[in-house]
Amino acid sequence: MSIRVEGLTKVYGTQKAVDGVSFSAGKGVTGFLGPNGAGKSTTMKILTGFIPQTSGTASVAGFDVTAQSLEVRKHIGYLPESNPLYLDMYVKESLAFIANIHGIPNADARIAEVIEQTGLGPEQHKKVGQLSKGYRQRVGLAQAMLHDPEVLILDEPTSGLDPNQLIGIRQLITDLGKTKTIILSTHIMQEVEAVCSQVIIINKGKIVADDTLENLRAENQGQSLESIFIRLTN
Ligand SMILES: Nc1ncnc2c1ncn2[C@@H]1O[C@H](COP(=O)(O)OP(=O)(O)OP(=O)(O)O)[C@@H](O)[C@H]1O
Numbered sequence: 001m002s003i004r005v006e007g008l009t010k011v012y013g014t015q016k017a018v019d020g021v022s023f024s025a026g027k028g029v030t031g032f033l034g035p036n037g038a039g040k041s042t043t044m045k046i047l048t049g050f051i052p053q054t055s056g057t058a059s060v061a062g063f064d065v066t067a068q069s070l071e072v073r074k075h076i077g078y079l080p081e082s083n084p085l086y087l088d089m090y091v092k093e094s095l096a097f098i099a100n101i102h103g104i105p106n107a108d109a110r111i112a113e114v115i116e117q118t119g120l121g122p123e124q125h126k127k128v129g130q131l132s133k134g135y136r137q138r139v140g141l142a143q144a145m146l147h148d149p150e151v152l153i154l155d156e157p158t159s160g161l162d163p164n165q166l167i168g169i170r171q172l173i174t175d176l177g178k179t180k181t182i183i184l185s186t187h188i189m190q191e192v193e194a195v196c197s198q199v200i201i202i203n204k205g206k207i208v209a210d211d212t213l214e215n216l217r218a219e220n221q222g223q224s225l226e227s228i229f230i231r232l233t234n
Pocket residue numbers: 012013015017034035036037038039040041042043081
């Protein structure tokens with residue numbers, strides 16, 4: 001298992017945003033679902049080393065997120081919900097910048113490969129700030145996967161995309177999940193059904209479901225994921 005989380009807790013002031021969460025994830029796409037404010041982004045930020053947990057442990061690719069945070073960053077790619085990008089950089093320039101941070105050898109060849117994979121080809125000569133939302137998401141994804149990490153953490157990567165863009169990005173995530181461990185946060189149940197093999201549902205900081213999509217449906221009399229989600233989070 002590339003991701004192992006044990007008793008993870010995060011307290012902001014007096015609020016427990018993540019409350020004793022334990023799960024593991026291996027190769028494939030794991031959907032990370034929950035209502036607004038459930039603790040998804042907080043958990044993802046802890047996994048990627050952006051913020052420290054209050055207690056509990058988490059490891060990525062066998063490295064502890066607290067004690068071995070540099071190693072974790074080498075093995076993880078992160079597309080944050082806000083997808084912060086350098087809008088004044090050209091697409092290739094922004095990828096070269098990230099490649100340089102990671103010290104990627106043969107960076108030009110790798111950048112060309114990732115541009116091809118993310119479908120950025122037609123837009124590659126534009127500035128990031130000139131791109132549509134869908135293409136900016138592709139740049140964010142390209143940056144996250146540039147160093148070919150074993151684990152990808154994608155926080156609502158398809159929010160605000162039109163149906164054509166959605167299909168393209170979902171296909172890319174599905175393809176990446178064949179060789180990588182991917183945690184995908186989304187509010188779109190249809191997307192989970194299209195892309196995810198495993199589903200984790202978190203509510204008020206606690207895990208309320210952790211199973212394969214198939215098992216979840218079988219255990220809930222074949223109900224739709226949406227109905228299961230609503231029942232478990234209310
Ligand atoms: N920096 C912070 N300081 C204080 N409280 C925070 C901070 N970040 C998050 N929270 C709170 O922690 C809880 C969990 O937030 P989090 O962003 O992890 O939820 P989420 O499941 O990702 O929600 P969404 O689906 O809306 O993105 C929320 O109540 C939020 O207000």
